[in-house]
Amino acid sequence: MGAELRSEFRASFIMTDAPMPITSVPVLLADVQSRPVWDGASISPVGADYPLVHLDRHEGSGFVLQCYEHGESWSDFLVTSRQFSTPSVEVELGGQALERWPRELFVSAEQATRALNHFLDHGKQDPTLEWIRIDGFPRETLWEGREQRLAWERADPRER
Numbered sequence: 381m382g383a384e385l386r387s388e389f390r391a392s393f394i395m396t397d398a399p400m401p402i403t404s405v406p407v408l409l410a411d412v413q414s415r416p417v418w419d420g421a422s423i424s425p426v427g428a429d430y431p432l433v434h435l436d437r438h439e440g441s442g443f444v445l446q447c448y449e450h451g452e453s454w455s456d457f458l459v460t461s462r463q464f465s466t467p468s469v470e471v472e473l474g475g476q477a478l479e480r481w482p483r484e485l486f487v488s489a490e491q492a493t494r495a496l497n498h499f500l501d502h503g504k505q506d507p508t509l510e511w512i513r514i515d516g517f518p519r520e521t522l523w524e525g526r527e528q529r530l531a532w533e534r535a536d537p538r539e540r
């Protein structure tokens with residue numbers, strides 16, 4: 381099943397016109413690392429919405445993998461542990477909100493490679509890795525929506 385299914389997947393980026401074939405997971409991870417942090421990859425089969433993985437990189441923290449196995453599934457995140465630390469890593473959600481997430485949601489290139497290879501071969505999460513449902517980890521919302529964002533930026537003048 382592996383090679384047949386693997387050839388069906390494509391990676392899409394905001395800054396790229398057409399979905400691109402995935403030649404290898406290390407090449408894909410390098411491509412994600414070379415792009416702006418907001419230009420993560422969406423990986424799905426040609427002509428289908430699912431299964432789907434969103435892959436993002438966060439400088440100094442690692443990769444975030446969010447997986448939807450099918451259209452009715454909750455999304456699950458790959459984690460390093462189900463024992464979560466206090467949310468400390470800022471994650472901007474498409475300009476709609478800014479949250480802090482626990483460090484356990486940010487995985488190494490090695491873990492991302494393992495999870496992506498399994499996903500590309502089977503169209504599913506690797507059951508030997510730790511995953512957590514989107515509503516299963518602690519988070520802190522710093523702002524949500526334009527008004528809160530502007531107020532937060534005025535109160536916190538750090539360069540963004």
